[in-house]
Amino acid sequence: MKAYRRIDRRKFQTVTRRELLKLTPVLALGAFAIPKLQEPLLKAGLGFSDWASSKFFRTGLLAPTFADSDLTPADKFPINGYDVEDPEVDLDKWTLTVSGAVQHPGEYSLAQIKTLPEVSQNTRHVCVEGWDVIGHFSGVRLSDFLQMIGADPAARFVSVECADDYYESLDMATATHPQSLLCYGMYGQPLTRKHGAPLRLNIPTKIGYKQAKYLTDLKVETVLSKFGYWEDQGYSEFYGL
Amino acid sequence: MQMGGHDFSRAGTQRDRQATMASRALEIEDLKTGEVAEAVYEHPLIVRVCHWINAVALFVMVGSGLQIFRAFPSFGAKIPQKDLLNWPKSLAIGGWLGGALQWHLTFMWIYIGSGLLYVGYQLFSGNYRQVLFTKRDLPGVWPMAQHYFFFGPKPPLKEAYNPLQKHAYTSAIALGILSVLTGFAIWKPVQFSWLAWLMGGFHLARLWHFLIMWAMLAFVFGHLVMVILHGWNNFVSMLTGWKKDPQYPSSG
Numbered sequence: 001m002k003a004y005r006r007i008d009r010r011k012f013q014t015v016t017r018r019e020l021l022k023l024t025p026v027l028a029l030g031a032f033a034i035p036k037l038q039e040p041l042l043k044a045g046l047g048f049s050d051w052a053s054s055k056f057f058r059t060g061l062l063a064p065t066f067a068d069s070d071l072t073p074a075d076k077f078p079i080n081g082y083d084v085e086d087p088e089v090d091l092d093k094w095t096l097t098v099s100g101a102v103q104h105p106g107e108y109s110l111a112q113i114k115t116l117p118e119v120s121q122n123t124r125h126v127c128v129e130g131w132d133v134i135g136h137f138s139g140v141r142l143s144d145f146l147q148m149i150g151a152d153p154a155a156r157f158v159s160v161e162c163a164d165d166y167y168e169s170l171d172m173a174t175a176t177h178p179q180s181l182l183c184y185g186m187y188g189q190p191l192t193r194k195h196g197a198p199l200r201l202n203i204p205t206k207i208g209y210k211q212a213k214y215l216t217d218l219k220v221e222t223v224l225s226k227f228g229y230w231e232d233q234g235y236s237e238f239y240g241l
Numbered sequence: 242m243q244m245g246g247h248d249f250s251r252a253g254t255q256r257d258r259q260a261t262m263a264s265r266a267l268e269i270e271d272l273k274t275g276e277v278a279e280a281v282y283e284h285p286l287i288v289r290v291c292h293w294i295n296a297v298a299l300f301v302m303v304g305s306g307l308q309i310f311r312a313f314p315s316f317g318a319k320i321p322q323k324d325l326l327n328w329p330k331s332l333a334i335g336g337w338l339g340g341a342l343q344w345h346l347t348f349m350w351i352y353i354g355s356g357l358l359y360v361g362y363q364l365f366s367g368n369y370r371q372v373l374f375t376k377r378d379l380p381g382v383w384p385m386a387q388h389y390f391f392f393g394p395k396p397p398l399k400e401a402y403n404p405l406q407k408h409a410y411t412s413a414i415a416l417g418i419l420s421v422l423t424g425f426a427i428w429k430p431v432q433f434s435w436l437a438w439l440m441g442g443f444h445l446a447r448l449w450h451f452l453i454m455w456a457m458l459a460f461v462f463g464h465l466v467m468v469i470l471h472g473w474n475n476f477v478s479m480l481t482g483w484k485k486d487p488q489y490p491s492s493g
Contacts, residue, residue: 006268012280016481022286023480026293029351032301042340045347056432063431076320124443126430129338130313131322132443205431234339236346241431 050238057240059173063204066122072133074187079194080127080208082229086193087163087214094198100219103150110184110198116140116148119181123204125211126241128230137202138185143176151220159221160201163214168228170203170210174240179204182215207239269485283401283484285368291359292479295417298352299461301344302420303454304334308341316448349424356417371401374411378404398489406467413460416453423450 007015031037079085095107120138146158159169174180183202184191191197196213203210209230231237265282284292307328314324335341363369381404387393389405396403402410426436426446440446468476478484 006270006277009269009271012267012269012483016477016483019286019481019483023289023293026290026297029294029297042343042347045350046343048350049346053429056429058432061432064434072318076318078319124430126443127313127319128342130309130447131315131319133319230339234343236342241429 046234046236050236053236053238053240054171054173057173057205059177063123063179063241066124066134068122068136070134071122071136071187074189077125077133077135077186077195078127078131081164081194081213082166083164089163089193089197089214089216091198094216096199096215097217098149098219099217100221101152101155102220105149108149113140113145113182113199114184116144120185121179121181121202121204123179123202125204125208127208128235128239136187137181137183138188139181139183139199139202141178142170142180142182142201143178145182146176146220149218149220154222155220156222157220157224159219159224160212160215161217161219162212163216166212166214166229167226168201168210168212169224169226169231169237170201170206171238174203174205177203177205205241207236207241209235210239267483278485279487280483280485281401281487282482283371283478283487284482285362285366286482287358287362288368289479289482291355291362294351294355295359298348298355299457301334301348302352303458304332305341305344305348306454308333308335309338309345310451312338316444316451349421352417353421356421360414360418372407372410372414374404374407378407380404382408400489401487409460409463413457413464416457416460420450420453420457423447423453426450 032041095109096113097107099105117140118138119141120136122134122136124132124134126132142158151158153172156172157169158172158175159167161167170180181202183196183200184198186192186195191200196215199215200213201211201215209228226232227237228235267280269278269280270276271278308330310326311328311330311333313319313322314326314328315322316325317323330336333341335344363372381396384393384396385403385405388395422436423440423446425433426440427443427450430437430443430446437443437446440449474485
């Protein structure tokens with residue numbers, strides 16, 4: 001009746017031991033438990049995620065936009081400053097300092113920026129913490145401004161510095177996305193000081209910490225010495241949505 | 242089906258082959274005592290490798306996920322914020338939000354990779370028949386439930402897994418797939434906006450992702466209880482592939 005093969009106990013032990021040894025590659029995961037290796041491994045993992053994110057990013061794809069009835073009320077739009085809520089920018093004397101790989105570096109006033117076509121959009125603002133709100137943003141396309149300043153299209157990044165010493169950077173594909181704005185208004189009003197007056201970023205294809213406020217400097221560059229305030233502490237550098 | 246480098250002959254009818262998928266069976270003879278035991282090769286190598294990689298990856302994904310959740314432990318508005326659950330930091334991985342995201346965004350690739358390898362292998366090898374809950378398992382559900390929960394008689398085991406086991410494993414695989422899909426919906430709500438839309442929007446996708454984790458943890462709890470109840474031979478089979486005294490007809 002039983003037609004299968006008979007072997008002795010010791011032979012069976014050899015077979016099972018060999019099978020057990022075949023699992024040893026799984027132990028490689030233990031490298032994550034070694035303190036010296038943990039940091040570089042996690043950095044590599046995050047780097048891979050960022051690389052994959054840049055591949056997922058489609059320049060022609062627009063972020064969802066929403067009806068006015070979907071807007072989060074203006075007073076329920078969170079104010080997330082990393083340091084001070086109001087760095088007391090002198091709005092009358094404010095200019096945006098442009099430098100780097102551009103044909104026309106120098107100081108740009110808000111009036112100059114506003115000569116570019118205005119764009120308004122209701123888009124989702126997603127915080128890395130997990131919450132999200134839908135806001136109304138007005139401004140000019142960052143791509144239009146990059147054209148105005150004669151940015152080198154071969155440059156890889158647009159970086160910004162802020163009055164509160166915050167700093168950020170965007171990859172060129174995201175910076176030239178049609179929904180990426182230099183934003184000077186929210187909810188139909190000029191930006192309030194707490195929301196980043198007079199100029200902030202509104203990048204609906206990026207996570208919240210990329211939406212820098214109180215801009216003072218904009219630089220077009222290919223090699224970044226620093227990525228961003230949170231990125232340099234271990235957050236994702238790309239974090240595209 | 243020819244598997245691995247061993248050359249153990251096997252016998253059995255076509256019906257048995259479909260019913261058990263236990264492609265290799267042995268009789269083990271103790272030369273001293275003359276006692277004979279049975280053993281079947283129940284878990285192919287790739288299944289075992291994926292199982293243990295997935296166990297580690299799931300542990301890290303849950304631990305780091307709970308640390309991420311700590312940054313905003315709510316599913317409502319940010320203003321005013323009503324916390325749902327303040328998960329203790331000591332039971333989370335990563336130490337802070339940025340650290341937890343590093344773990345989560347690293348191990349998700351390991352989790353996805355082992356998941357794809359597992360599902361792909363099961364489909365192409367045909368081994369999925371051992372695991373997948375199908376219509377023909379339905380009649381066995383109630384007798385098995387009676388045995389587990391109401392001390393009813395134990396229905397005779399006809400194959401590697403009983404109907405409830407298959408149901409549990411099939412559900413766990415479905416939860417695994419859903420955890421990845423909901424994860425992508427909240428990680429990339431623009432590039433995969435259709436995924437978020439399918440789940441009822443970004444907000445609900447985040448809630449589903451959270452609930453799926455708890456469902457998965459419920460499976461893991463039940464799984465561990467059953468592993469303890471079913472003893473050593475059963476546990477060892479996920480390490481060596483071979484199960485001694487299988488308690489089900491192995492090949493003939």
